[in-house]
Amino acid sequence: MKLRRQIISIFLLTACLINAQDTKIRGFANVNSSYREQGKGAFAVGQYDNFVTSNITDRISFLGETVFEFDEHFVLDVERVIIKYEVDNWFEIKAGKFHNPLGYWNNAYHHGTLIQPTISRPDAVKFEDEGGILPIHLTGLWLSGHDIGKLKFGYDLALSNGIGANHYVADDNDNKAITAGLHIKPLDKLEIGVSGYSDRLNRFESNVVSGDTLKSPISIAQGAFHIAYLGSKFEFIAEDHYILHSYGLPVKQDATTNALFAYFGYRINDKVTPYFLYDNIDFGKNDTYFNGLTNQKFTLGIRYAFNYLANLKLEFCRQEIVNVKPMHVATLSFAIGF
Amino acid sequence: MWQPYRSQSVFKMKENMLKILRHITFLFSFVLCYGFINPPDKKQDFSAANSITVIVNLSNPTNDLTKKQLKGIFKGEVLRWPDKKKIILAVMKSSTPIGKITAEKILNMSANDMDQYYLMQVFQGKITAPKTFESTEDLKNFVANTQGAIGIIDQSNLSNNLKAIKIDGSEAISSVK
Numbered sequence: 001m002k003l004r005r006q007i008i009s010i011f012l013l014t015a016c017l018i019n020a021q022d023t024k025i026r027g028f029a030n031v032n033s034s035y036r037e038q039g040k041g042a043f044a045v046g047q048y049d050n051f052v053t054s055n056i057t058d059r060i061s062f063l064g065e066t067v068f069e070f071d072e073h074f075v076l077d078v079e080r081v082i083i084k085y086e087v088d089n090w091f092e093i094k095a096g097k098f099h100n101p102l103g104y105w106n107n108a109y110h111h112g113t114l115i116q117p118t119i120s121r122p123d124a125v126k127f128e129d130e131g132g133i134l135p136i137h138l139t140g141l142w143l144s145g146h147d148i149g150k151l152k153f154g155y156d157l158a159l160s161n162g163i164g165a166n167h168y169v170a171d172d173n174d175n176k177a178i179t180a181g182l183h184i185k186p187l188d189k190l191e192i193g194v195s196g197y198s199d200r201l202n203r204f205e206s207n208v209v210s211g212d213t214l215k216s217p218i219s220i221a222q223g224a225f226h227i228a229y230l231g232s233k234f235e236f237i238a239e240d241h242y243i244l245h246s247y248g249l250p251v252k253q254d255a256t257t258n259a260l261f262a263y264f265g266y267r268i269n270d271k272v273t274p275y276f277l278y279d280n281i282d283f284g285k286n287d288t289y290f291n292g293l294t295n296q297k298f299t300l301g302i303r304y305a306f307n308y309l310a311n312l313k314l315e316f317c318r319q320e321i322v323n324v325k326p327m328h329v330a331t332l333s334f335a336i337g338f
Numbered sequence: 339m340w341q342p343y344r345s346q347s348v349f350k351m352k353e354n355m356l357k358i359l360r361h362i363t364f365l366f367s368f369v370l371c372y373g374f375i376n377p378p379d380k381k382q383d384f385s386a387a388n389s390i391t392v393i394v395n396l397s398n399p400t401n402d403l404t405k406k407q408l409k410g411i412f413k414g415e416v417l418r419w420p421d422k423k424k425i426i427l428a429v430m431k432s433s434t435p436i437g438k439i440t441a442e443k444i445l446n447m448s449a450n451d452m453d454q455y456y457l458m459q460v461f462q463g464k465i466t467a468p469k470t471f472e473s474t475e476d477l478k479n480f481v482a483n484t485q486g487a488i489g490i491i492d493q494s495n496l497s498n499n500l501k502a503i504k505i506d507g508s509e510a511i512s513s514v515k
Binding site (some may be wrong): 022024051053055058059061063080082084086088089094098107108110112115146147152188232270305307308309337 | 410415416417418422423424446447448450451453454457458460461462463464466467
């Protein structure tokens with residue numbers, strides 16, 4: 001029933017937008033097949049992504065992204081709802097639910113896997129409901145500017161409900177999260193940037209990772225550095241995230257978790273791109289909030305683009321987790337856009 | 339400190355990896371071979387246009403742009419004209435000769451990359467999707483009737499209801515190197 005109501009709401013919203021000026025509806029979908037060592041090979045329907053953009057006026061625009069995905073049952077997730085007021089390229093105000101402008105990948109690639117260079121997102125920037133450790137989605141206000149001056153300077157400043165909040169309508173505490181980021185494009189197709197995120201979780205709140213009640217308040221400070229070059233021959237994206245959890249009384253201790261990834265791709269031609277992705281998450285010893293196991297992952301893959309709206313990706317992945325047997329997975333993914 | 343799993347013998351691990359690699363080698367080879375056998379068409383058919391020209395609506399007060407500024411406009415880095423009107427991109431489809439020239443000469447990328455670039459920019463919420471056209475006449479009509487619109491056409495198609503913008507002081511850009 002809930003899903004039906006959500007679908008009807010989405011269609012009503014879409015119908016209203018179609019009547020608005022200049023509305024475009026696009027979609028993305030993917031089908032995966034994976035073979036896991038000592039497991040069973042399986043086919044899987046990936047996410048089915050509906051993407052709507054609409055220009056309401058000369059300065060006001062709308063962007064919506066809704067995803068149908070399987071999570072025990074088929075569920076409908078509104079992943080992005082952004083109302084933007086554009087003054088110029090140097091100042092835009094956005095309100096709604098958006099991807100956290102932390103690092104590069106999270107704001108460059110969203111839910112349509114067609115566009116991202118690999119089948120899965122790097123571990124550091126995995127979605128919250130896939131076990132990700134970073135706040136990927138935020139609800140709030142986002143000020144940004146881009147391509148300012150000779151260095152094509154850009155900035156992001158977001159005020160949001162933060163970790164643990166209901167992503168749509170409410171926050172579970174009075175502490176608002178702040179994301180701030182700066183980036184430059186010194187060369188064509190090269191972006192270098194730094195960003196940070198701060199938030200505070202109260203004692204007795206529910207731990208969004210484990211579901212347990214927090215024994216102490218936690219101040220969260222995250223810092224990220226990124227470099228991305230997407231040239232006609234070489235592709236390179238690297239991000240390094242530091243997450244500092246300062247536990248208040250009665251625990252009173254600090255713990256640092258480091259998550260990084262590096263992606264390399266070599267475009268043999270417009271169609272074929274072999275690539276390599278390295279992931280590493282080093283959980284702090286006393287970081288009870290994450291309570292994760294340090295791991296690293298090596299992914300070797302090849303991408304074949306039929307055109308810009310269809311591609312096939314094949315990946316072989318080896319994951320090593322401390323004190324756990326290494327895992328090997330081969331995955332084939334066919335992604336389309338329409 | 340990184341502590342890799344050590345209880346499994348190296349031999350067993352290699353055996354498992356080789357087993358999986360055997361399964362995927364065929365698929366990898368197939369995809370690679372298909373890509374090499376059917377590489378993208380490197381030949382660009384520019385014969386239909388010797389020179390291209392940049393057109394805007396007659397009401398647009400801008401007369402001159404540098405090639406760098408033009409690239410910034412078509413990349414969506416510049417969103418507004420000096421009079422603060424929104425820039426609306428009108429682009430010939432990448433499958434047309436003028437579309438290919440727009441990608442190669444203005445954006446410095448392949449036609450396929452141009453399509454992908456615009457898809458990504460729209461998906462990231464950075465730009466409004468460009469209006470794409472298969473016919474030069476349709477593009478001309480759109481620019482003639484839309485304030486803030488900018489497009490690229492073959493210079494021989496320029497008409498009185500459109501304004502040509504000078505790029506680096508010249509009204510035409512050579513479409514051949």
